[in-house]
Amino acid sequence: MPISRTADNYPAAVVGDTAYALIAINGQSWLTYRWLRSSKPIEQLTAADFHLRQRMADENEFAAEIADLEAHVTQERALDRVSIQTPPSSIWGTPQMATQYGPGIILVSTAGHGGFILTPERNHEVHSAWRDYAGNYEHDCDWAIIAHTFPELFTERERRQADQTLRNWRPHAYHLATGLIVETAESRELRRQAFERLNAANLVVIAAQNDPNAPGMVECTATRGGDRRATARKFLVPAQEYERRSEFGFLIDETVHQPA
Numbered sequence: 331m332p333i334s335r336t337a338d339n340y341p342a343a344v345v346g347d348t349a350y351a352l353i354a355i356n357g358q359s360w361l362t363y364r365w366l367r368s369s370k371p372i373e374q375l376t377a378a379d380f381h382l383r384q385r386m387a388d389e390n391e392f393a394a395e396i397a398d399l400e401a402h403v404t405q406e407r408a409l410d411r412v413s414i415q416t417p418p419s420s421i422w423g424t425p426q427m428a429t430q431y432g433p434g435i436i437l438v439s440t441a442g443h444g445g446f447i448l449t450p451e452r453n454h455e456v457h458s459a460w461r462d463y464a465g466n467y468e469h470d471c472d473w474a475i476i477a478h479t480f481p482e483l484f485t486e487r488e489r490r491q492a493d494q495t496l497r498n499w500r501p502h503a504y505h506l507a508t509g510l511i512v513e514t515a516e517s518r519e520l521r522r523q524a525f526e527r528l529n530a531a532n533l534v535v536i537a538a539q540n541d542p543n544a545p546g547m548v549e550c551t552a553t554r555g556g557d558r559r560a561t562a563r564k565f566l567v568p569a570q571e572y573e574r575r576s577e578f579g580f581l582i583d584e585t586v587h588q589p590a
Contacts, residue, residue, distance in 0.1 A: 362377070
C-alpha cells in the first residue's frame with residue numbers, strides 16, 4: 331500500500347487491521363500505531379489518535395518497515411493457523427483464546443500472559459539446550475524457541491525476530507543449539523554479564539528519583555556491583571548527567587558525586 335498522510339501531514343499507512351504513522355515528538359521520529367476499529371480514513375487521523383511503538387530514523391526506514399509488515403501479513407494469511415477451542419487451563423492461567431499453529435503446537439493467551447503449549451511428541455523436537463520438559467514456552471521470549479524449531483510455521487519477519495530474541499536473551503543456549511557463536515555486541519545478555527564483571531567493585535545505581543529539595547538533581551541509591559543485597563548508599567547526580575547513563579546502569583564516582 332502506498333504511503334499516505336494523516337490530517338496533520340505525518341506519513342502513514344494501513345497494514346491489515348492496523349494503521350501506522352511516523353510521528354515527530356521532541357525532534358525525534360516515532361513509529362506509532364492504531365487498531366482500526368472504525369471506517370475513519372487514515373487521512374482524517376491525527377497524531378493524537380496513535381500510540382507509540384518504537385523510535386525510527388526517517389521516512390525511508392518507515393517505508394521499509396511498512397513493506398516488511400505487509401509481507402508479514404501476506405505470509406501470515408497463507409499459514410495454516412486456526413482458532414480452536416481453548417484448553418481448560420495453562421500454567422499462565424485460564425486461556426481466553428487458543429490458536430493452533432500446527433499439529434501439537436498451540437498458542438494460548440490469558441488475561442495476563444500466555445505462550446505455546448506443545449504435545450510431548452512435538453516437544454521432543456526442541457533442542458535439549460532450551461527445551462522446557464513440560465512443553466510450555468511463554469510468549470515474551472521463549473516463543474522464539476518455537477519459531478526457531480518449527481520455522482515453516484512462522485513468517486520471515488517472525489523468524490528474523492526470533493533469531494534476534496534468542497541471540498539477545500539466550501546466547502549460551504543458542505550456541506549449544508546451533509553451533510554458532512554469539513558476539514557480545516549482538517546479545518543484551520552478554521553485554522549485561524560483561525558490565526557486571528567489569529563493575530563488580532564499583533558503585534552501580536539500583537534506584538533513582540528526582541530530589542524535590544535539589545532541583546535539577548537526581549537522588550541515586552547505589553551498591554557495589556549493583557547487588558541489591560549489599561549495603562546501599564545515596565548520592566546526588568545532576569539530572570542531565572544521569573540521563574546519559576549506560577545501557578545497564580549509572581556508575582557513581584565518589585570523587586565527583588556528593589552523598590545525599
